[in-house]
Amino acid sequence: DTAVSQTPKYLVTQMGNxxxxxxxxxxxxxxxxxxxxxxxxxxxxxxxxxxxxLIINETVPNRFSPKSPDKAHLNLHINSLELGDSAxxxxxxxxxxxxxxxxxxxxxxxxxxxxL
Amino acid sequence: xxxxxxxxSHVSVSEGALVLLRCNYSSSVPPYLFWYVQxxxxxxxxxxxxxxxxTLVKGINGFEAEFKKSETSFHLTxxxxxxxxxAEYFCxxxxxxxxxxxxxxxxxxxxxxLP
Numbered sequence: 046d047t048a049v050s051q052t053p054k055y056l057v058t059q060m061g062n063x064x065x066x067x068x069x070x071x072x073x074x075x076x077x078x079x080x081x082x083x084x085x086x087x088x089x090x091x092x093x094x095x096x097x098x099l100i101i102n103e104t105v106p107n108r109f110s111p112k113s114p115d116k117a118h119l120n121l122h123i124n125s126l127e128l129g130d131s132a133x134x135x136x137x138x139x140x141x142x143x144x145x146x147x148x149x150x151x152x153x154x155x156x157x158x159x160x161l
Numbered sequence: 162x163x164x165x166x167x168x169x170s171h172v173s174v175s176e177g178a179l180v181l182l183r184c185n186y187s188s189s190v191p192p193y194l195f196w197y198v199q200x201x202x203x204x205x206x207x208x209x210x211x212x213x214x215x216t217l218v219k220g221i222n223g224f225e226a227e228f229k230k231s232e233t234s235f236h237l238t239x240x241x242x243x244x245x246x247x248a249e250y251f252c253x254x255x256x257x258x259x260x261x262x263x264x265x266x267x268x269x270x271x272x273x274x275l276p
Contacts, residue, residue: 086269087266087269088266089266090264149210150197150207151204152205154203155204
């Protein structure tokens with residue numbers, strides 16, 4: 046069983062559309078994250094979510110909104126997609142991300158988003 | 162504030178040769194240091210991490226890294242490269258006692274292993 050799974054793997058869409066990426070973890074972890082990896086491979090955190098506490102990276106546009114129906118799921122919804130949103134989006138989870146900072150992150154295999 | 166610099170976006174080695182991937186960090190507080198590996202079309206996987214104690218850290222697949230505070234470095238090494246080591250490697254730094262969301266990743270080093 047895949048520990049952190051995200052769908053879809055590839056997402057091609059037009060500018061202005063709204064899309065969602067789903068993420069599920071079966072590890073029983075307390076904290077989930079969304080990362081964005083740009084074309085130069087820079088990996089930046091977008092959100093972390095722990096026990097209904099949402100921490101948002103201040104650089105993330107409010108067109109991006111995470112939604113967590115339960116502890117095992119953290120979906121990413123994007124409104125009014127722009128060309129600059131094209132990137133690979135990674136979901137991740139950790140056992141207790143808010144306690145010490147040395148927790149191992151488990152990553153999904155990524156969603157390649159292409160905005161045309 | 163913290164940052165990570167990975168020297169060399171691409172490194173090529175011959176199979177069986179030494180692998181050395183460089184990582185320098187800056188942090189205003191004692192850091193945690195990590196190396197993650199990303200194989201093609203996959204998410205990142207933890208190779209090893211330094212938290213406290215012994216400064217030479219051993220990880221999976223024969224990799225190790227040494228924390229050198231005086232040099233603010235955390236270079237990744239493997240004595241003998243294998244074809245399966247070809248991947249993207251990311252160094253990361255995080256402040257101690259703070260959430261894992263504070264982790265800062267480097268820009269990655271693509272390792273190519275030549276036959």
